[in-house]
Amino acid sequence: QVQLVESGGGSVQAGGSLRLSCVASGYTGSTYCMGWFRQAPGKERERVASIDSARTTIYADSVRGRFTISQDNAKNTLYLQMNSLKPEDTATYYCAAHRGGYCYFGSSMYPYWGQGTQVTVSS
Helix, strand or coil: EEEEEEECCCCCCCCCEEEEEEEECCCCCCEEEEEEHHHEECCCEEEEEEEECCCCCCEEECCCCCCCEEEEEEHCCEEEEEECHHHHEEEEEEEEEEEEECCCHHHHHCCEEECCCEEEECC
């Protein structure tokens, strides 16, 4: 069973930076897509960024140029470097994964989820 554990959330002022981490365990020999999602109160969960087995990355328009997704396979860790944070980035951020080399868009296609980490950006 794949398990994902996030860390690195917190409170920061607008313009600041945070780095989220997601440690994964329980993988089999399959390839996986890894992604970061976020959900703000009253809003739908949205994909922020994803990275597939070929290390192809996809970003939401709202974060492109400010956020960077990366992974360290030796440490089984996924990262999300968030720079130039804005108050509208405030949300609970989730790490997610699904089997397969190509990353799906919708959150319903990801069966594995972490518990979430809160990011709060004040103006």
